[in-house]
Amino acid sequence: MDADRIARACADLGSRRTRGELGEAIAALVLTYSPRDLGQMRRNFAITIRDFNPGYREELEETIAGHLQGTYQAVRRMHGLRSFASMRGPLAPGAAAYWRMVAAQCSNGDDGQVRLRFLKFLLSGFCMFVQDLPGHPVGMPFPGGDRVTFVDGVYYCPVREKAGDVDSALCPFCPALQTPEIGYLRPPVQGSEHRKQEFIRNTYEHHHFNG
Helix, strand or coil: CCHHHHHHHHHHHHCCCEHHHHHHHHHHHHCCCCHHHHHHHHHHHHHHCCCCCHHHHHHHHHHHHHHHHHHHHHHHHHHHCCHHHHCCCECCCCHHHHHHHHHHHCCCCCHHHHHHHHHHHHHHHHHHHHCCCCCCCCCCECCCCCECEEECCEEEECCCCCCCCCCCCCHHHCCCEECCCCCCCCCCCCCCHHHHHHHHHHHHHHHCCCC
C-alpha cells in the first residue's frame, strides 16, 4: 500500500461517524495484513530501542509486541462476530483529525515502511476510537518507572500532556487522562482490602512515593 492509497483510506476513515462504522472500515484494512507483518513490526521496533537499558528494553518490547498482537486479534474476532453492527455510538470528536494526522505521517518513505507505519496507526486508532482504550496499553512502562494505569474505571497515562510537540503522538487523541501528580490520588472510600492494597501499590510503583 503506497502513500496515495493510504491518503484515500484515511479520508474514508475520517468520514465515518459511528464506532461501528469505523471499526468495520479499520478491520477491512487491518485484515489485509498478516501475522508476518506484526513480526516485522516487532523486529523494527527492537532495532529502534536497541540502545535502551537492557531490562527496560526487554519489558518495553514485550509490552508493545503483546499489545500489537492482542489488538490485531481483537480486530479479527470482532469482525468475525459481526460485533461492529451493534456499535452505533458516535465517535470521539478528534477522530477525523487523527486520520488527517495519519495521512500526513504516512506521506513519505518507501512503500514497505509506509505500509507498516499505517498498520501501527490503524491498530492505535482501533484502540482509541472503537474500543475506547488508551493508545498505549495498561502497564506500558516509561523511563523513570511511570506506567499507564487503570484505576476505578479511569485510564491514566504519565505522558498524556507531555507530548504535544511530537507531530505523530497519539496523546492528543487518547482517552486516557494525565496521571495526577503526587498527592492527588486518593484511596477509595470504604474500599475493600484488595482495593486499598491496589491503591498503595499504584502510589508506590507509579508515583515514586517513598514515605
